[in-house]
Every structure is written in C-alpha cells, then in structure tokens.
Amino acid sequence: MYGGIVVKRSWLHWSKPVLAVAVLATSGFSAFSPYLQPASAAGCVIAAAGDIAQADNNSEGTAKLVEAAAPTAVLALGDLAYENGTSEEFKSQYDPTWGRFKDITKPTPGNHEYQSSQGDGYYAYFPGTQPYYAFDVCGW
Numbered sequence: 189m190y191g192g193i194v195v196k197r198s199w200l201h202w203s204k205p206v207l208a209v210a211v212l213a214t215s216g217f218s219a220f221s222p223y224l225q226p227a228s229a230a231g232c233v234i235a236a237a238g239d240i241a242q243a244d245n246n247s248e249g250t251a252k253l254v255e256a257a258a259p260t261a262v263l264a265l266g267d268l269a270y271e272n273g274t275s276e277e278f279k280s281q282y283d284p285t286w287g288r289f290k291d292i293t294k295p296t297p298g299n300h301e302y303q304s305s306q307g308d309g310y311y312a313y314f315p316g317t318q319p320y321y322a323f324d325v326c327g328w
Contacts, residue, residue: 232326233257235289238265238298241282251285261325262289266298269309273301278313290314294323 235254241247254262264286269277286293295317301310311317 233259234261234263234325235259236263236265239267240264240286241268241277242270243281247281247285251288254286254289259289259292262286262293264293264295266296267300268295268298269313270300272303273297273307273309274304275309275312278309282313294325 235257237250237254240250268286269282271277295310295314297307297310297319301307
C-alpha cells in the first residue's frame with residue numbers, strides 16, 4: 189500500500205501482447221498522500237487495463253479477473269478492439285467480454301481506435317465520450 193491506494197496486478201500472457209490488469213482499492217486517507225481525499229465509499233475498487241480485446245487473446249480471462257474484483261469503475265486505457273477499432277471489432281471482441289463493464293467504464297482511445305476513420309468504432313461504442321475528459325470517482 190502506498191498513499192492510501194492498494195495496487196494489485198495480475199499478468200496474463202498470450203501469443204501477442206502482454207496485459208496487466210491493475211486493481212486499485214482505496215483504503216481511505218493516508219498521511220503519505222496529503223493530496224488524496226478520503227474515499228467516499230469504503231472498498232472503492234478501480235480496475236485499469238489496455239490492449240484488452242482481440243480475437244486470439246484471453247479477453248474473457250482478463251474480464252473475469254476484473255469481474256472478481258467487483259470494481260466501482262473500469263478504466264479502459266486504449267487499444268480496446270483489435271486490429272483497427274472498427275464497430276465490428278467492438279461488437280465481436282470487446283462487447284462479449286469487457287462490454288459487461290460498459291456502464292462503469294471510463295474509456296480512452298488508443299492508436300488502434302484511430303486506425304478506423306478517426307475513431308468511429310470507438311465513438312459509436314462509447315457514445316458521448318470525448319477524446320479528453322475528467323471525472324470523479326470515490327472522492328478521487
């Protein structure tokens with residue numbers, strides 16, 4: 189634990205990229221982190237991952253890791269649907285696995301999302317999402 193945040197990492201390996209799923213859980217205010225506010229809810233869990241949905245990877249396995257953590261929010265950190273972030277790739281690869289967290293996901297596009305017509309697949313899947321935005325969760 190450091191600064192009131194516990195970080196747990198799970199690594200899954202497959203034939204192409206390597207994925208890290210980081211789970212952040214607040215433990216309240218810490219003397220080591222004067223800029224952190226106390227968590228508004230005990231046990232706030234935030235999962236963060238990128239490079240997560242591809243036809244031949246373990247998208248279901250990583251989604252199950254996140255599901256087991258019962259997160260308050262999921263930070264989807266880019267390269268969410270391979271190879272080009274098309275609407276079809278979001279439907280066939282992201283939605284069946286990571287789509288279960290859509291209501292609590294705070295996404296950001298990666299370079300693969302912009303390989304399809306300026307991110308059209310990404311913005312269609314996450315309507316109303318802006319390329320840059322801020323949000324508050326659990327007092328953070």
